[in-house]
Amino acid sequence: MKIAIDAMGGDFAPLEIVKGVELARDRYQEIEFQLYGTADQVKPLVKDWTRINLVPTTEVIEMGEEPVKAMRRKKDSSMVRAANAVKAGEADALFSAGNTGALLSSAIFLVGRIKGVDRPALATALPSFEGPHDQFVFMDLGANAENKPVHLYQYGILGSFYASHVLNIENARVRLLNNGAEEDKGDEVHKVAHQLMKNSHAFNFVGNIEARELLAGTADVVVADGFSGNAALKATEGTALMMLKQIKAAIMASGLSGKIGGALLKPAFKTIQKKLDYNEAGGAVILGVNAPVVKTHGSAKANAVANTMGQIKIMIENNLVGDTQTFVAEHADDLKAAKQALQNEENA
Template identity: 40%
Template sequence: MIRLAVDGMGGDNAPEQIVKGVLLALEKFDNLEILLYGDEKKMAPFLRNHNRLKVIHTDKYLDMGEKDPVGQLRKNKDASMFLAMRAVKEKEADAIVSAGPTQALVVASHMIIKRMPQMRRVAIAPIIPSITNKKRILLDSGANVDLKPEHLLDFAVYASVVAKSLLHIENPKVGLLNIGTEPGKGRELDVQTFELLSNTKEINFYGNVEPKEILDSEADILLSDGFTANIAMKTMEGTAKSLGKVLKKELTNSFFKKLIVGLFLRKSLKAFKQTLDPNEIGGAMIAGLQNIVVKAHGSSNAYAFYNGIRQAKELVEADVIGKVTKLLEKNEETV
């Protein structure tokens, strides 16, 4: 049985959409138990009794605009996010899922769950969609602005294990986001990272990948610093949403077009939406920690949060932490 700790009060649409996502996950997965942390009175209208759901009451939680997560961790220790995280630290749960403020989740992860000894940094690592239905891992998408080549190498090793275990890719290709595909392109960080990854046998280095190729690249893992990758991810999501709006406008601006859509194109448009919809992914793992932490989208609806729970469950089942630890320890022995 997999047991997850869930922050019931994190997110723009908490607690309603969080609770509904939890109940959907319990309905879908028979091997799942959930510890739900939050204000029981506020969650009550959306809750229903379930033998695999335990509600732990706290009326304290973090605002989505929280600017001082360290201060909150000191003076607001009973906040729903922090209680859920301590449950994982104390082995009462296998992983945590939260749609709360990203900075607070990253800081609390560092201070409560702690970084893996073999990892020099942690990274926010969403699984991103593509136009070919191929899932890719993008990191770091926001945890670190300043990185060194060896940090990106750690991320490549971690993401390679996740790609093998979770995405079932036998020999995942690692790409480096850059302004051009040729060796020697980009900043000093990019040039040095290219050289380091090229000479590392533990990963399958694909080479540089231009941002225009994100949605159809052959690479299974895309690496960059937190600023660059975050911009790339948000640009991709924004473009997908805008394209969807344009299609909807153009295909429904007359009765005849609406009829055509209804008769012939409904399934195709639904498939298009699912291909690029971030709600289908659910969230991003925080790679490099001693336990699984999944950051769901702040604006998650019930289905998106359910997918965040699904992702955390699958990461636990795949024993990603154990596999990464063994590989990194092996690398240290050979240095």
């Protein structure tokens, strides 16, 4: 399998990208890596060219650039060239730590949407601290600031496939992020989405979920509109990091006995910290396009890059995109049926 890599994207590119690729090359014998980037910056960093190829490019899409304009104007950028390689079938997947908006644009306009999917979404796996599974799928994380009910319905399908094909969760429990557990909560979009999902046979919908329950293990897939999903993700990450920081500060200020107790608890804190660390989890996936497209954190270091390569490997091996394409095509009538059931209910 071949992965096209934007070697110039990210806060620490190309150094950490190249180091991560070499780590992944040594871990995964089945993968060939295509590095797209500025030759005089990338070439000196590669220590061993085994299963690594450099494709020279002359442009870089910077973090602060307007996504669509950058994608269209910088056709010889590392990201656009890598995306076009996937589009042309020269690579099986696309990876970047660069400009999220530009990567979304490249995924949608170059790699292309799956037929029947109206809006691809950005998804990630977050930790579950209770329940039967260690992780759950959370989407949309901001690919679409506004959504229609049908988009949220389709996210249920996409998230369920990711849960089964990558996280090995069968019959995933799907819940809709809302401001209350009752089905009549929320604005009109969420009320209608709830009814569409409730009447669907395409996935296992088990109702609404509030943001405070996200990490409690009561769902395997949590569906959100892009605005709410992005806000909830950042609030969750920020709260977790601040709590760990405050616990450490309290221990250090509690005298000798507190420091001794903290030292004894250090392994437990390390376990929690590791579970919350995005470097361990891999990247966010753009679901609903015709190939695996994965974005890791802009500040990701080599280990995060390597872990994301392993995540992409699982997606390719388990035919995530192909099975999703088939399912969406075969169940196009399910959405029509759900809409009709909703209409009948309103008429009654």
